[in-house]
Amino acid sequence: MATQQDASGKEPNFYEVKRGISSWLYTLDHKRIGLMYLFGIFAALLLGGAFALMVRIELFEPGKTIVGQDAYNQLFTLHGAVMVFLVIVPGIPAALGNMVMPIQLGAPDVAFPKLNMASFYLWCSGALLMLLSIARGAIDTGWTFYTPYSLGSATSVLPALMGVFLLGFSSIFTGLNFLVTVHKFRPQGMGWFQLPLNVWALYATAIVQVLATPVLGITVLLLFVENFMHIGIFDPQLGGDPVLFQHFFWFYSHPAVYIMIIPAMGVISELISTFSRKPVFGYRFIAYSSISLALLSFLVWGHHLFVSGQSRLATMVFSALTFTVGIPSAIKVFNWVATLYKGDIRLQTPMLYALSFVLLFTIGGLTGLFLGILAVDVHLHDTYFVVAHFHYVMMGSTLVAFLGGMHYWWPKIIGRMYPERLGQLCAAGVFFGFNLTFLPQFVMGARGMPRRYWDYDPEFKIFHQLSTVGAVVLGVSIFVQGIYFLWAAKNGARANDNPWGSSTLEWQAPTPPTLYNFTTPPELRELYNYDHFEERGELDWVYADPKNSDDAAEEPASSGH
C-alpha cells in the first residue's frame, strides 16, 4: 500500500497534511469538519448558556430583577432555540460522530465528503440567521414557534425560521451520510453485530434525522410563507388550523428528542464498557433498543398535545404509546448497570460523565412517565415540572454524554490529554450544579409554578434561588472546560494511541489520525474484550497480543501540530 511517508517514516497527521485557513474552509476531511462543528457548537453552547443564566438571574427575585417581561420572553426563546437547534441536535452526531464514526468503522472518510461539508456550511448559515434574528430584535415566540402567536409577533421571526429550515437540512444530510457510510464502509469481516454501539446509536439517530427532519423543514417553510404571504394554512383567521402546526411541529420535535438522546446513549455504552474494563452486557439488546427507540419515537408526538384539543381517543392512544418508550430506555439502563456490575471501574473524567448520565437519564426518563399519564399531565402541563423533565433528558443526559464523549475522544483527535484533575472537578461541578438547578424545578412545578413566566408567587422564591445558584455552578463548570480544552490543545501531555485501552477501531489509528485515518488497515479484534490489554501507567494502555507484539511495542505517535 502506497503511503506518503516523510523522512522519519511517519505519515503526516491530518493537521499536517495541509495548512492554512483555506485548507480548513475547503476541507472534505470528516475529522476537520467534525472539529469545526465542535468549535461552532461549543460557541453556541456558551451563547445559549449565557441566555440561560440571564433567565435564571431574572428569576432570582419575584418581579423585575434584571430584564423586563418582553426581554425575558426573548431570552428564554433564544435559550431554547439556540440550545436545541444549534447545540444538542447536531452536538453528538455532527461533531463527535463526524470525528470518530468513520474511524470506528475503519473507513477513510464518510460516504459523501462534499455533502458533509455542505452540511457544515448549512449549519453555519443557520447559525448566522439565528444571530441575525437576535440582532434584529430577537424572536420571542418560544422555541416551538406556536401559531397563531408566531404569526402576530412583532419580533424577527422570519430569519429564525429560515435558520431552523437550513439547520434541519444540515441534520438531514448528516444523517443520510452516516446511514450510507455505515452500510457501505464497513470493512470486510465487520458484520452488523461487530459494530461499536456508538455506531449503532448514530445509525438509529440517522434514521430519525432523515425521516423526521423533513417534516420540520416543510412546517417551518409553511410558517415562513404564512408569515409574509398569509397563505392561511396555520392561520385560524383565514380558515387554517393552528393545532395542525402543533402536530407537524411535534411530529419532528418529538423524534428530535431521540436525535438528541440516542447518540448520547451510544457514547455512554462505549464509555461504560471501556472504563469498567468489561464487555457490554447485552450488546444486541442495546443495539436493538436504539433502533426500536428510533421507530417508537415517531409514534408518540401527540403527548405534547394532551391539552391542545386532541380527540379523547388520540390522547389515550398516544399516552399508551408513550409508555412503550420506557421499555427500550430501561433495557439500556439495566444493561449499563449490569455492565458496571463487578467491573474494574476507573473513575476518569469520561466515566464520571457516564455515571452522571445513568443517574440523570433515569430521573429524566421516569419523570417522563408521570407526564405520559393523562390525568397527571393535565396538572403538570406547562409547569416547571416539564421544564425539569426535559432538561434532565436533553441536558442532564445528552449534554453530559457530549462532554463525556469530548473528554474521551479529545486525546485521539487533538493528540493531547486534557488536565485530568480539573476535568474530574468540572464533571462533579456539572453533576451537582445540574441537580441543584433542576431538582427544585420538579418541586415547584408539581406545586403549580407555570413555565415561561417572568414573575412568580413568593412561595416559589426559595426554589428559584436554589435553581439560579445551581445554574451558575453549572455554567462555570462548563465554561472552565472550554478554557482547559483550548489550553490542552497546546499544552496538554501527548496522548498515546490508545490512552484508555479501548477496543474499538479508532484507537488503532495513529494519534492524531492521518488524512485517511489509518496507515495500515486496522485489525478487527473482538469488540469490548479487554483481556489483551496491558496497563502500564495510569494513562498508558497497550494491546498485548503475542501475535502482534510489534504493534504492542509501538511508540506513541507524535503529533506536533
Next chain:
Amino acid sequence: MSQPHDHHEHGHGSRFIQHHYDDAQHQFDAGKLGIWLFLAQEVLFFSALFVAYILYRSHHPEIYAYAHHYLDVKFGAINTAVLIGSSLTAAWAVRCAQLGQRRGLILNLSVTLLCALTFLGIKYVEYSHKIHEGILFGSKFDPCVSSGGSPLVTKKNECHGTKSSVVWDATAGKATEGCLESAKIDLDPKLEGLQTRCTVSELSMTPGPDGKPALVPNGKTFEPCPLAAAHGEHGAAAGGEGGAHGAAPCYVLSFQPAICPAGPAALVKYGDHAVRRDVGIKVECEAAPEPTVGDPFADRTNEPALGSALISERPAPSKHELAEQFAAGPPPPNTNMFFSIYFAMTGLHGIHVLVGVIVFIWLLLRAIRGDFTPDYFGPIDYAALYWHIVDLIWIFLFPLLYLIH
C-alpha cells in the same frame, strides 16, 4: 479494505471515482443508497402537505368540491402526460448511459429537459391566469365574485372586465340586483362603501369554443342575453324557461359561478379561460343603500330560517346535486384554503421541477463532454430516480387537485 491515497491513480474505472471508494461499483452503490434515502426524505417533506390536504378536505369537502372548478383539467392532464413521458426518457437515458450510447443519452436528456420546461411553461400559464383573476391563497383570495351572483364589484368600485359574473334580467332589461354578502365585504377595511346595485352598460362577448352556450345545472340550455345582440355580437334572443320568450332568464357567459336566490336568474358553469378572455363587461355601481329587507344575505339572522325551509321542502340532495350546488353557488367560506393548499403543493412541486431542470442541464453538458461511460453513469441514474419521484408526486397531485368530483 484498500484505501488508495493518491487522488487520480486508481487503475480501475473512470477518473470520477473518488479516492475513498474501493472501486466504481462501491461508489455507485453508495450513491444509489444515498439517493434512495434522499427520496425517502422527499416523501416525508411532501407528506405534511398531503396530511394538510386530507385534513382540510375531510373537514370542508364543500370547499374542495366548489373550488376545483377554478382549475383547468386540460392543463393538468397535459402536464401529467408530459411528466410521464419525461420519466420514460429519463429512464431511457440511464439505459443509454449503461450501454455507452452517447448520442442516445444526449437525445434522451434533451427530451427530458424539454418536457420539464414544457411543464413549467404550462404551470406559468395556469399561475398567471390565477394571479390575474385574484384566485390566490389565503388573504390574497379575491376572485371578484359576489355571493348570489350579483353584478360584480370590487373593492375599488370596478370590475376588471373579465372577472364578472353577471346575471341579466331580460324582463327588466338590466342586471339583477345584487345579493352581496355584506358581512364578508365589511371585513375588508379598504373597501370604500358597500356596493349592491350595478348596471351593465356595455358588454361584448363571444360564445364558447363550440359556439354553444354554457349548461345550467338543471340540464336546460339558456341562450345568451339580448344585450349581446344589442352590441352586435349575437342575434340570438333570450330563450328559456317555459318558453316565455323575452321574459325568461338568460345568461351572460361567465366564468364564475353565479346564483341569485330571488327573481329570474341563471346558473352558469365555470367556463374555460380562452373564452373568458373575450368577454368584456363594464359595470357601473351605486353606493349601497341600507340592506334591503328580505335580502337573506343582508341579514345574517335569516340564514337559519332559509336553511330549514330548504331542508323541509326538499328531499335531501344527492351527492351529485350537492356538488352541482357547490359548483354553482357562492363560494363557501374559506374557499381560499383550497388555493392555499393548491399553491403550496404545486409550488413546492414546481420548485422541484426547477431543480430537475438545473440538474438535467448540468448532466446534458457533462454528457456532451463525454463524461459518462458504462463504468460511470451514477449521476444519470440518481437524477432519473429524483425525476421519477417528482413525476410520482405530480401523479398524486393531479387527481387530488384537478379531478375532484
